[in-house]
Amino acid sequence: MERHITLPLAEELARSLRAGDRVYLTGPVYTSRDAGHKRLCEALARGEKLPFDPKDATIYYVGPTPAPPGKVIGAAGPTTSGRMDAYAPTLLSQGVRGMIGKGARSHEVVEAMIRYGGVYFGAIGGAGALLAKRVKRSRLIAYEDLGAEALRCLEVEDMPLYVVIDSLGQNLYELGRAAYLESI
């Protein structure tokens, strides 16, 4: 099914999405990857607030290339999500609802998604030039010293994604592959 969605991502809407859905997201997404996730979870462990409102937020696992003159952002495709598995359940428990990345997730992340009503979206890995075109604004929020790994708020418009894992735990990697193999 094709869905056009405006962020932030409400729980009811998130729970209605199904693995394999083609979705186009419009609104704010927060960039964070390895070092940024470590800092977010360290802040929570110290009892501090996060530098952004996690309620119904969507995090994009991306470390873009620097924006060339006249551009909003550089190449901006997804990084491998599995490296954020150690941190994702904590962030989901804080209200984060959407994750955008590529690649497999751990059992613990899927369990947390089912519990809190989270969705895992896949962007096309390696399509950094195309995805950059869907970013209309980029604003630094925190962790500037991390360079490409800094926490930014990106305003995206019709960002093309696939629902890879839904809040029931259904997984496009398994379903898509099985359906293809059955077809041949």
Add this chain to the structure above:
Amino acid sequence: MRELDVAEITACLERLCVRANTQLPEDVRVALDRCAAAEPWPLAREILSDIRENYQTAKAENFPICQDTGMACVFLEIGQDVHLTGGDLEEAVNMGVRRGYVGGYLRASVVADPIRRGNTGDNTPAMLYTELVPGERVKITLCPKGFGSENMSAIRMLKPSAGRQGIEEFILETVEAAGPNPCPPMVIGVGLGGTFDKAAYLAKVALLRPLDQPNQDPYYAEMEAALLKKVNALGIGPQGFGGRTTALGLNIEVLPTHIAGMPCAVNISCHVTRHAWEVL
């Protein structure tokens, strides 16, 4: 003896960093086009179409194809009749990478220490390989290597009794474990023989060989084709969403090895398998 100022190597690398990261090599483009035409699964065709549009956009706009502009793997083939002047070669190489990445708006993806981390800010140091060859030319090859795929690579010291079947099983096991993580369709580099370290090096070198050039040894050319067919029967498909096109190519590089061993390294790469070279 010919003299060559290392400043020319710096300038050359600066050019190569930008070219390699914005223009996909022709052999990879041709492989993508061919696989897209032969792909029977609709979702896979959709993904391959986007991937092709992406590299076309990057070339047209002089924009990085992928945000992971990689670690700069630099291969220097230095003619033994060349005298390098003007400074330290390694510094000259790193200066070229620094200028190429910073000036070319490419991502600085290197941390100074594996445990303590800390971005070096300019994508240096390069991973430098030098080889002495006959003649008075210097060939410089740059391979920006992304880590989504590098992380899915593996090496195994197989027993000779495992034979060809053991090698094939290990390669397929590595591809299966990689699954959707390395941005399939992948390119698979296999290093076979030598020592532990040489096998890994060969696997990286295998990724530099154009995908339309089979191994010169007919035995390994046949093995490359047969293994690619087996990889593409796994059904992982583009991005891991299912389909025929799990890999665009599989290259095997081979060296003699010890009577007791059969090292096999598998270096996984992605559909943005980049390399650019120049001869000075």
